[in-house]
Amino acid sequence: xxxxxxxxxxxxxxxxxxxxxxxxTPQYKTAEAKHFTTAEGVELTPAFADYFYAELxxxxxxxxxxxxxxxxxxxxxxxxxTKSLVINGTITEYKKGNVVTSALIxxxxxxxxxxxxxxxxxxxxxxxxxxxLVKIDPRWxxxxxxxxxxxxxxxxxxxxxxxxxxxx
Amino acid sequence: MTLRDSLRLxxxxxxxxxxxxxxHLQANADEPKPKPExxxxxxxxxxxxxxxxxxxxxxxxxxxxxxxxxxxxxxVMKERGGVFLDKQPTVIVKEAIEQSLKAAGLLAPDSxxxxxxxxxxxxxxxxxxxxxxxxxxxxxxxxxxxxTKTGESQEVKAVGTSIAKGAVRKxxxxxxxxxxxxxxxxDAARNFLRGTELKEAVTALWKGTEAVPxxxxxxxxxPKPPSR
Numbered sequence: 001x002x003x004x005x006x007x008x009x010x011x012x013x014x015x016x017x018x019x020x021x022x023x024x025t026p027q028y029k030t031a032e033a034k035h036f037t038t039a040e041g042v043e044l045t046p047a048f049a050d051y052f053y054a055e056l057x058x059x060x061x062x063x064x065x066x067x068x069x070x071x072x073x074x075x076x077x078x079x080x081x082t083k084s085l086v087i088n089g090t091i092t093e094y095k096k097g098n099v100v101t102s103a104l105i106x107x108x109x110x111x112x113x114x115x116x117x118x119x120x121x122x123x124x125x126x127x128x129x130x131x132x133l134v135k136i137d138p139r140w141x142x143x144x145x146x147x148x149x150x151x152x153x154x155x156x157x158x159x160x161x162x163x164x165x166x167x168x
Numbered sequence: 169m170t171l172r173d174s175l176r177l178x179x180x181x182x183x184x185x186x187x188x189x190x191x192h193l194q195a196n197a198d199e200p201k202p203k204p205e206x207x208x209x210x211x212x213x214x215x216x217x218x219x220x221x222x223x224x225x226x227x228x229x230x231x232x233x234x235x236x237x238x239x240x241x242x243x244v245m246k247e248r249g250g251v252f253l254d255k256q257p258t259v260i261v262k263e264a265i266e267q268s269l270k271a272a273g274l275l276a277p278d279s280x281x282x283x284x285x286x287x288x289x290x291x292x293x294x295x296x297x298x299x300x301x302x303x304x305x306x307x308x309x310x311x312x313x314x315x316t317k318t319g320e321s322q323e324v325k326a327v328g329t330s331i332a333k334g335a336v337r338k339x340x341x342x343x344x345x346x347x348x349x350x351x352x353x354x355d356a357a358r359n360f361l362r363g364t365e366l367k368e369a370v371t372a373l374w375k376g377t378e379a380v381p382x383x384x385x386x387x388x389x390x391p392k393p394p395s396r
Contacts, residue, residue: 047297054304054329071328071359075219075367143299 027161029083030076031066032121033057036089036114044094044142051143055150056087063154065161081122087157089116089130097138109135112145118157128160200250202242207252208346212264212354215271218361223374227269228282232258232309235289244294244345248338251345257293261309264357279316284373287312294349298331303345305330305352311360315373322369328356 033056035049053072060069066085070076076084091114098108116130134149200206234241234257241258245251253260265288269275276282291308298304307328314321332348335341360366 050296050306050329051298051304054306054331057329058331071355071363073364074359074362075364141299143297144301147299147301 026064026067027083028066028085029080030068030070030121031060031085031087032070032072032074032076033060033087034072034089036091036116038091039093042091042094043096044091048142048146049091052146052150055147056153059150059154063158065154065158076121082120084121085127086119086121087116088119089114089153099138102138108138110138110140110142110145111135112149114149114153116153116157118161128157130156130160132156200243200246200252202250202252206250206342207254208244208342208349209254210260210346210349210353212267212357213350215268216264216354216357216361218268218272218274219363219367221367221370223370224274225283225370225374226276226281227274227284227286228276228279229262229266229269229286229288230279232262232288232290234258235291236293241293244349248341251342253294258288258290260353261288261290261293261307261356264353265360268357268361282316284370285314285316287314293353295345300334302334303332303348305332305345305348307349307352307356309356309360313366313369313373318373320373322372324360324363324365324369326356326360326363326365328352328354328359330355 033053035053038044038049057069057071060066091112093111093113095111097110101108112132112134114132116132118127118130119125120127130153132149132152134145134152136145136148236257241256242253243250244253265286266275279285289310289312291310292306294305294307296304296306305328309326311324311326312321313324328351330348330351332344332351335344
């Protein structure tokens with residue numbers, strides 16, 4: 001009986017390992033993240049966009065979705081263009097939140113909404129549209145929100161690209 | 169004013185002056201000083217391969233000017249005893265670009281033999297304000313690319329960023345900061361050398377060079393200054 005259980009555990013472990021190989025080849029060659037623009041009325045510091053750009057690139061590198069994360073406005077070889085992505089986006093809404101109501105009744109957190117398009121570099125075909133909403137404590141630094149937004153953005157992107165989501 | 173009032177006033181003034189002096193001394197003591205153990209060396213490492221140009225020009229870096237407005241450009245971090253650079257950021261950036269251009273055979277031996285002269289204006293070098301959970305390295309500069317023959321010039325901007333994880337121990341923190349700035353420098357050099365802005369600038373300025381022989385006046389004519 002013990003041997004049977006051990007064999008079952010070993011079999012499950014082997015199947016899991018085979019299903020998720022660690023040395024998975026990235027699906028895309030390069031990805032270029034652009035600085036996100038802010039919609040009218042969004043009051044965020046200019047440093048926010050810079051920091052979010054850096055975090056987004058860092059998250060893209062960590063995700064292993066692409067071989068290489070190139071900087072904004074860098075040239076990409078024509079041969080790699082079909083397997084390259086460009087991420088454009090806009091911060092559509094930012095609410096500062098309310099410290100008092102957040103502390104007392106748990107509402108009024110600061111929130112950030114952003115939309116992004118992931119397009120193929122060669123033919124500019126839209127591969128997926130991403131919508132991200134981040135809510136954090138109003139006492140926290142806006143850069144923490146940028147960090148969380150970048151993390152969510154890449155997670156959504158990975159999921160959408162894996163599913164082959166097409167724009168409606 | 170009685171003698172007692174006068175004495176009280178004098179004592180108050182002396183105590184206040186003493187407190188100000190003590191605060192001044194304390195502030196000076198908190199100001200970090202560069203020492204071998206808190207100094208880091210930023211190097212590019214492997215040269216960044218520049219993009220391929222249709223007509224590869226020879227570049228020369230005339231100078232790098234610090235436009236960051238930072239009174240202490242070599243201090244990258246003030247907290248926890250400070251972290252300092254071993255060289256001026258302008259020198260580090262110049263060496264990084266020169267190293268990459270030289271490796272690709274695009275660096276002229278002197279300014280006279282260069283097709284394009286670069287003047288770099290450094291706006292940011294080191295750490296920028298991040299979330300506090302990690303280190304945000306940033307290197308940002310703008311370059312004026314000037315054709316030595318026609319006198320025409322174009323601006324090329326470059327920015328490099330990097331995020332490194334935070335650390336508790338001072339030794340690890342210093343290591344992470346060093347790696348973070350090196351990565352940001354590499355990213356900025358890459359953004360400059362492989363950027364479409366540089367490609368467009370080189371193409372536009374090269375066209376100017378090709379057009380020059382047509383516009384060259386005969387030996388009897390007086391040459392006109394280049395239009396600005």
